[in-house]
Amino acid sequence: MEYETIRSAVDAETEISRSRFLTRLERVTTEEEARAVIARVRSEHPRARHHCSAFVLGSDGRIQRSNDDGEPSGTAGAPMLDALTSAGLHDVVAVVTRYFGGVLLGAGGLTRAYRSSVADAVHRAERVRRAIRQEVTVHCSYDVAAQIESEARRRGYSIGQAQYSDRVAQRFAVSRGEIAPFTELVAELSAGAAEFEQGAAEYVDLAG
Incomplete structure (x- = not known):
């Protein structure tokens, strides 16, 4: 059974309605490694309001987790996870750090912002089978x-x-x-x- 992951870490940034979304993709193989990446990103941006995350592990992608980290339920982690699974990537964690810009995006706007942030990082990544x-x-x-x-x-x-x-x-x-x-x-x-x-x-x- 073959699967795809990323060759190396990727960083991407986008600004939507004055909020900054910083995305980190890293290759991991265990939940412990994924949570360590999330903790490290959080420590790198202590002033940010949210550090939302999602990861897919295993050759079959059976282990999938996501976290909204204070954003309205279902508006961050789930769309981030969808971006990873839609791309067919396994053994990868995505963390999106949001610096709030003062403009409320609404549930739909947040969902689109978090999904597109991860999709952009995935597009930049070098993939490996x-x-x-x-x-x-x-x-x-x-x-x-x-x-x-x-x-x-x-x-x-x-x-x-x-x-x-x-x-x-x-x-x-x-x-x-x-x-x-x-x-x-x-x-x-x-x-x-x-x-x-x-x-x-x-x-x-x-x-x-």
Whole structure:
């Protein structure tokens, strides 16, 4: 199962009827991380009236939370959450800090303002797809390692960290259906000299 998240944090700002809306998007994987981001944003803007939030967690997006933080019920957190889910993003938290400008926006105006603030930040974000991949470590000589890495990169395999000693231990992230073709490729390039070690299957960022 694949899903999309953001590659890195995003900040955006908009002004609506003299109120300033500052949006922060960050990538998170747990509720604790999401709440830590919310607390940090709150501490960065102690004079702001509201720090509304929403987050979506998990590859299936099953964990969804939102908070109006003092705005009229349903006018902030829910539209923010809708902006995230409509964009198909998971493992992300949005915090919108509002500096009140003296003009009342009304329920409809607030709903549109909070949703559009998050939607604008989402539009600015660099998105990345994630999928389950099997970690495969290839142990081989230095000259063969360079050939394997070059060909693996050309074919779109995710390349991880390498360790160097008398030989190279290069990590790759391979889909389950590609393990056999990948090992055949490595065996061919190394003339059967490379050794394989399979690790855990986990979600990784996909290249491109």
